[in-house]
Amino acid sequence: MNETSPKTGTGFAGTAGIRDEIVALIPRLRRFARGLTRNADQADDMVQITLEKALTRSDQFNPGTRLDSWMFRILQNSWIDETRRNSKYGASVDIDSLADILPAPGEEAHNAGAQRDISIAMQALSDDQRILVMLVLVEGYSYQEAARITGVPIGTVMSRLARGRQVLMKELSGKGDLA
Numbered sequence: 001m002n003e004t005s006p007k008t009g010t011g012f013a014g015t016a017g018i019r020d021e022i023v024a025l026i027p028r029l030r031r032f033a034r035g036l037t038r039n040a041d042q043a044d045d046m047v048q049i050t051l052e053k054a055l056t057r058s059d060q061f062n063p064g065t066r067l068d069s070w071m072f073r074i075l076q077n078s079w080i081d082e083t084r085r086n087s088k089y090g091a092s093v094d095i096d097s098l099a100d101i102l103p104a105p106g107e108e109a110h111n112a113g114a115q116r117d118i119s120i121a122m123q124a125l126s127d128d129q130r131i132l133v134m135l136v137l138v139e140g141y142s143y144q145e146a147a148r149i150t151g152v153p154i155g156t157v158m159s160r161l162a163r164g165r166q167v168l169m170k171e172l173s174g175k176g177d178l179a
Helices: 016-037 040-056 067-089 095-101 109-123 127-138 143-150 154-173
Strands: none
Touching: 016 040, 016 067, 016 127, 040 067, 067 127, 067 143, 109 154, 127 143, 127 154, 143 154
16 A cells, blocks of 8 residues: 655655646546536536545556556546436536537637537437547547446447447438538
């Protein structure tokens, strides 16, 4: 077990390299969380939860394995836990999240429209499909890596991803993006 550093309070005692690697992963974690939650604020909350868990449970990380896979797995499991909690107690709806589908000031209308269409199409995916689309198509993980991160057999990864692609193509085909 790693000792706790007196300066940081983390389990990565004197290992600035690991902390630097975790910091470098934050943009990818945010993108993955955003794809899962479909809400920027919730995504940031999920990343914060993930970072906290990774730092407080650093003794569970096996050196020599992929830190990014470990972090994505923590994020996915945390999101599943949060989703279950919300289904039991109810989720709050953030009215500001409606602004996510509007183009940002200065953005090209075409790019903003395409981003909005993709965001809407992603909402048509099941949670299992969306996780795999984010891991394989957005993050570039192999099927085998995605299977390891999600804890499902590779055949399941392939079938869910195939169905997810079909849903995306169907959703986007009516918008002229995949003609």
